[in-house]
Amino acid sequence: MFDTIIIGAGPAGLSAAKVLQDNQKVLVIDEYYHAGGRLLGQLYEEKKGKWWNGLKIAKELILETENKSEILVSTSVYDVEYDNNYTVHTTAGVFEASHLIIATGAREKSTPLPGWDLPGVMTVGAAQILTNFNRVKPGNKGVIVGINPLSMVIAMELGYADIGVAKICMPPRNIINTKSPKDAFETLLSLGSSAPSKFISAGVAVADKAKPLQQTALKLFPASGVKALGLPISIKEQVVTINGKNKVESVTVQKTDTGGNPIPNTKYDIDCDFVCISDGLAPLSEIGSLLNLKHVYTESLGGYVPLHSKNMQTELPNLYVAGNVTGIENAKIAMLQGRAAAFNILGYKGRLSDTLRHIDDERKNAKVKFHTDLIAGRAMLEDMWQLQK
Amino acid sequence: MTERITKHKILDDLELNTVSFTWNNHVLYGNEGESLTAALLANNIRKIREHEKDGQPRGMYCNIGHCSECRVTVNGKRNQRACLTPLVKDMVIEQQFEVPYVVKEGSPYV
Structure with a gap:
């Protein structure tokens, strides 16, 4: 039994694990044979002479999490059930946790x-x-x-x-x-x-x-x-x-x-x-569908995303989302979203609102913008979430 | 001809740990722990499957496990995604071919 299972060992999933692991028993599951997700291939010049080296960042995140969290690679999740706890069926066995974070990222169209x-x-x-x-x-x-x-x-x-x-x-x-x-x-x-x-x-x-x-x-x-x-x-x-x-x-x-x-x-x-x-990216939302979450089609977020709050909460208790499954943005946003979900789980309200502010700043200053109407799309999603409540 | 990027302008130099494996009974060499798609491509092998239905050549497409185009037989186990399988010394990798009936039009198995 785990406190939190995180599906996806990319920037969002590993960042969440890093925050949770001091207080919780954490399991991170990924289908690829190396943790890091799509950070592994990222390489671009942010400013003159300042490089975003995704592989290096992934390796740092792995170093910071591999001893305190359990990271299971080469493992596919094929079903998830909710009955007060989350039961995750994988090719390496069945695991259970009270909290679940979906951080599955995106697929290429x-x-x-x-x-x-x-x-x-x-x-x-x-x-x-x-x-x-x-x-x-x-x-x-x-x-x-x-x-x-x-x-x-x-x-x-x-x-x-x-x-x-x-x-x-x-x-x-x-x-x-x-x-x-x-x-x-x-x-x-x-x-x-x-x-x-x-x-x-x-x-x-x-x-x-x-x-x-x-x-x-x-x-x-x-x-x-x-x-x-x-x-x-x-x-x-x-x-x-x-x-x-x-x-x-x-x-x-x-x-x-x-x-x-x-x-x-x-x-x-x-x-x-x-x-x-290359026809862009779309959120990889199958896990949310398995749990019958309501999905919203938002063009500026890349397609169907599970309905969620800006705090990374979903309709189900103790179920959170983070990273590109919530909409297509850069890895920095994904990392911050992972942290936000983790702070929410731990009930750290101050650190959560700091992180959300940080996300807003990053969104405004992002060098690579995947969609010009992204901020409006996010606002619409938040409105829908408020209506749902 | 494809080749390895051992030296890179920004990234660290690539350290190779060469191991042998077999592809359709031919002995080849790859970097231990790299994906089978990378190991095969570094040996200039692009066609890694013939389509089950019509035998057309297929290769790696998405390289991250989503499309399943790169399925191969690994140590006797069919339909393993080459892009998600890290290379281990002495691995036996085989191509899959057109199947005699399963998905053909007019077949009672469709």
Whole structure:
């Protein structure tokens, strides 16, 4: 019998364990063979010369928790039941606790396109883990399909390991994918004035001063893309097929107009040995579904999230959520949310409100913003929670 | 050809602890404790499965256990996710192939 079981040994789960372990008997469960979650692959420059090295942070968190908490890796949770206590069924046995924290993180969404099942096609997250954690190159020359904050950050990480990225462009337009060059342009603008490309920085200035001028900037966006953040970004080109026999050999690219409509006779091939598909992240909320929690679809949080309060509480007693399962944000927020859930469990009201304030500050100052309407989405969720009560 | 990133601009140098394993009865070498997807890719093996229904080639996709595209047979146990399985010395890893009936259209087993 444990006091708290935490599902997910990522930034949220380990941060919660770190707070709880001095007062409680804690079990952390993770499916991967190494604790740390997606911290393991993260690597980006926060400020000039100041790096967010996820692997290092994960190792520190593991050092701080592995002796006082029980951390069970290579273990999958396949069912959870609630009957005054939480019973967690795993591939390593059945465990029970009075409190449960769901910190399962997110999954990557994918835009299907012809050829996406060929060996050599992978998610950007797969390429990230290979490059920064496994330290095996996903290939020598890649094409990234999908323009979003995650794909941009990981494209840069590939560069740090001297892996060539030939093009970052749009997915084909189809019934599933309706994103247009305008959406991609807004993503680029949301990256802020830190973008070193003159074109993008100018775009940001334009966007700040006069919204109507954005359409003009979009029209002027070069047909074969620009170099921004050192990356070959092309919002008016779509990868329409991935080609190869037994493995990726090339992609076929189609040029489009500003509205994303194909321009006839503009198809051409790019040789490459790997392709990354990226359509953003969605909260991994199956555990909440097993417990019949109400879920709310919130676009700016990445999809369906279990209804929860800003204090990380859910509808069930002693059941908490933390990290990307509550909405897609960066690892710093996830760590703070893990701490908030733990302080709530321990009844440390002062430290809880300090942590919540810290979360608000971090949200406002986040360098990588996954969604521009995130703060509004969070506020809506809190309103729904209050109504529910 | 894929290769290992032993030296990195920002991250520490990679320390290798090389062990042997077999892939479809061929002896290969990998870094102990790395995922089987990494070990196979470092040996330039991208195709790690043939689809149960039509025998089409498949490889690693998500690399974190969500998609199950990388399922292989490990020490005789079928359908192990290669991306979640750390490499152990002398591991016997085998590819899985098209199956004769189970999921084919018109089959009484569908």
